[in-house]
Amino acid sequence: MTSIQCRLFIDECLPPELIDTYLRPHIALAGIAAETVHCVEKFGPNGKWKDPDIIPELARDRRWVVITADRGKNSSTFDGMRHLCRLHNVTLICISTAVNIRGLSFYGPQLLSHWDAMLCLSDGPRGQQYVLRMDAASKRTLFHATHCPSGYRLDKGRCVQK
Numbered sequence: 001m002t003s004i005q006c007r008l009f010i011d012e013c014l015p016p017e018l019i020d021t022y023l024r025p026h027i028a029l030a031g032i033a034a035e036t037v038h039c040v041e042k043f044g045p046n047g048k049w050k051d052p053d054i055i056p057e058l059a060r061d062r063r064w065v066v067i068t069a070d071r072g073k074n075s076s077t078f079d080g081m082r083h084l085c086r087l088h089n090v091t092l093i094c095i096s097t098a099v100n101i102r103g104l105s106f107y108g109p110q111l112l113s114h115w116d117a118m119l120c121l122s123d124g125p126r127g128q129q130y131v132l133r134m135d136a137a138s139k140r141t142l143f144h145a146t147h148c149p150s151g152y153r154l155d156k157g158r159c160v161q162k
Helices: 017-030 039-043 051-058 081-087 104-113 115-123
Strands: 006-010 034-038 064-068 091-095 129-134 141-147 152-155 158-161
Touching: 006 017, 006 039, 006 115, 017 034, 017 104, 034 039, 039 051, 051 064, 051 081, 064 081, 064 115, 081 091, 081 129, 091 115, 104 115, 104 129, 141 158
Parallel strands: 006 034, 006 064, 064 091, 091 129
Antiparallel strands: 129 141, 152 158
C-alpha cells in the first residue's frame, strides 16, 4: 500500500455523498494515494465543532486540502473559513455559489475534471486558496488560485514562486 500523498477534507456545507459517489470511487479506480474525509466523519455531528477548532487541527498535517462551499454568512470576518485557512496555512478550495447551486450531480464531476490540479496542491505552498467557478462566456468550470502565500505570486491561475 502506498503512503497517502494528499488528504481532502470536505466541509460540513457539502454533502457526504460527494465522497461516496464521486471521490472515493475515483481514488479506488485510479489507485491514487489520496484520502478523503467528511467533516462529520472526522469531527462528529454538525454543531459539535466550529471552523476555528477544525482548521488549526488540520494545519498539523500539511497534506490536508479543505474543500468547501462555505460563503461565511454566519461567521465574523476574523473566523471565516478563508481567513482561518490563510492564518493557519491550510490550502483551501472554494466551490462558488454558481457551481454549488447546480447540485452535487454537477459539481461532483467538475471536481473530478480538475483532479490532477487538486492533488498537486498538497505539494505546493501551504495556505493557497483556489476557487472552482463558472466561466460566464463558455459555461465551463475554471479552477484557479485566488490567494497565494508569502513568497509566491499568481501566474495563469496558479501559485508560483517569486
